[in-house]
Amino acid sequence: xxxxxxxxxxxxxxxxxxxxxxxxxxxxxxxxxxFTWTPLFLLVLFFVFxxxxxxxxxxxxxxxxxxxxxxxxxxxxxxNTTERLRPCNTESLQGYxxxxxxxxxxxxxxxxxxxxxxxxxxxxFLLFKNRIKYIKWIFIFPLVFGLSRIYLGVHYPLDVxxxxxxxxxxxxxxxxxxxxxxxxxxKSTI
Numbered sequence: 001x002x003x004x005x006x007x008x009x010x011x012x013x014x015x016x017x018x019x020x021x022x023x024x025x026x027x028x029x030x031x032x033x034x035f036t037w038t039p040l041f042l043l044v045l046f047f048v049f050x051x052x053x054x055x056x057x058x059x060x061x062x063x064x065x066x067x068x069x070x071x072x073x074x075x076x077x078x079x080n081t082t083e084r085l086r087p088c089n090t091e092s093l094q095g096y097x098x099x100x101x102x103x104x105x106x107x108x109x110x111x112x113x114x115x116x117x118x119x120x121x122x123x124x125f126l127l128f129k130n131r132i133k134y135i136k137w138i139f140i141f142p143l144v145f146g147l148s149r150i151y152l153g154v155h156y157p158l159d160v161x162x163x164x165x166x167x168x169x170x171x172x173x174x175x176x177x178x179x180x181x182x183x184x185x186x187k188s189t190i
Contacts, residue, residue, distance in 0.1 A: 020151055025100070063181075117142035121167075
């Protein structure tokens with residue numbers, strides 16, 4: 001059963017990766033770079049301090065930093081436990097995938113880009129859903145960030161999907177913990 005799922009995952013990756021075009025390569029290479037998203041992070045930081053003020057804003061910012069660090073380290077734990085090779089570094093797939101000079105090392109399962117961006121987005125969405133009208137658009141970030149990993153052949157679709165699921169769970173749990181801690185420290189609701 002697992003072998004069949006992994007085979008379907010490889011076939012889906014090959015199909016999706018083959019849809020790429022050289023004219024879009026630079027776009028997806030830009031999308032996959034974390035620094036491309038700096039304006040989004042700065043905008044979220046602006047809203048954190050605008051909505052919560054200095055003291056509560058610092059607390060919220062530090063909580064987001066802990067969320068990011070936890071998500072990153074938890075993903076590394078999973079990757080180092082499963083040790084699934086990245087498709088771009090898998091010899092048997094070299095003739096089937098589009099080739100890029102961008103070939104990250106390390107393991108593939110699950111996608112850190114997908115899990116971290118989703119955890120961040122879920123947390124931010126829950127934080128601002130009653131305060132900022134268009135906050136739901138933040139989910140574009142993990143969607144395209146995760147898809148860039150498939151386009152570049154550095155993750156399988158299952159890696160990205162499981163990363164999304166892990167990110168949803170981590171983001172939700174951290175938000176619940178944040179709310180309890182926020183109310184206990186500041187004696188007020190969010």
